[in-house]
Amino acid sequence: METLQTQTVGQIVANDYRAAQVFRNFGLDFCCGGNKTIEEAAVDKNIDPLDVKKALQGLKKNGVEQHNYNQWSLDFLIDYIVNNHHKFTRNKLPEIAAYAHKVAKVHGQRHPELLQINQEFSIMHSEILNHLEKEERILFPYINKLLEAKEKGTKADIDNFGMAADPISMMEEEHDEAGASMAKIRRLSNNFTPPEDACATYRVLFENLAGFEKDLHKHVHLENNILFPKALELERTLH
Structure with a gap:
């Protein structure tokens, strides 16, 4: 089973589009550069990957995405x-x-x-x-x-x-x-x-x-x- 550790940024957003705003807040590309993991994308921007993951995990506490485009x-x-x-x-x-x-x-x-x-x-x-x-x-x-x-x-x-x-x-x-x-x-x-x-x-x-x-x-x-x-x-x- 894929986790935040192994999924690409694009896959994460595909599963829950609310993640797009998280990546946008950190200045991380989730569309054209969506084939990178959080670690790879964060390192490129000199950002701590743990900060990004914490923000993503916070989404789970706020319900689910209204539209699941992936389905x-x-x-x-x-x-x-x-x-x-x-x-x-x-x-x-x-x-x-x-x-x-x-x-x-x-x-x-x-x-x-x-x-x-x-x-x-x-x-x-x-x-x-x-x-x-x-x-x-x-x-x-x-x-x-x-x-x-x-x-x-x-x-x-x-x-x-x-x-x-x-x-x-x-x-x-x-x-x-x-x-x-x-x-x-x-x-x-x-x-x-x-x-x-x-x-x-x-x-x-x-x-x-x-x-x-x-x-x-x-x-x-x-x-x-x-x-x-x-x-x-x-x-x-x-x-």
């Missing part, structure tokens, strides 16, 4: 990801991009980091939209085909597709890139902390960036640590 069927999880995280991302990307452009134009001379934030977000904006399209047009329909094949007791129709490992690996690499971009924006923005002379739009930009990063972490976690591993395992059972 959801894959088709339901896919629908949840598309209808919540993909929709949120598509709505927020142009809104934040407009704020970033405006704030950089008005305040960029006094705060040159805003020019870098605007450039970084602009690149990420385009890349994430392409990423969502690939998931919705190619990978997610294939996973649904696997589920249908399992239900019917047949082999999955994989004509012109191959195996899921390659597109999943590509999606994970793109997740890493998006996570790295947001980490850079976090550093440039001093953890999304606006300076004293920041106007209302400036503050709204940073609030939106913080909210976008939080949603991105959950979005990537649901795919990297739950959906993708289970899809690969399902595919193995059908071949």
Whole structure:
């Protein structure tokens, strides 16, 4: 039986999403870097692993997570990801991009980091939209085909597709890139902390960036640590 000693950070969050806030409080990556144990993740950040474990153990005293995503069927999880995280991302990307452009134009001379934030977000904006399209047009329909094949007791129709490992690996690499971009924006923005002379739009930009990063972490976690591993395992059972 796996314990906090042997489970990866991603597995811990998959079993109880409340753990995400614990790791977030310690500055530990549970989505793109979710394949590390607590000890490995903590050492990288010069944090005492015992402090992290104590915080996680405290969750058990406060009931259970409202949603156990790890127990959801894959088709339901896919629908949840598309209808919540993909929709949120598509709505927020142009809104934040407009704020970033405006704030950089008005305040960029006094705060040159805003020019870098605007450039970084602009690149990420385009890349994430392409990423969502690939998931919705190619990978997610294939996973649904696997589920249908399992239900019917047949082999999955994989004509012109191959195996899921390659597109999943590509999606994970793109997740890493998006996570790295947001980490850079976090550093440039001093953890999304606006300076004293920041106007209302400036503050709204940073609030939106913080909210976008939080949603991105959950979005990537649901795919990297739950959906993708289970899809690969399902595919193995059908071949």
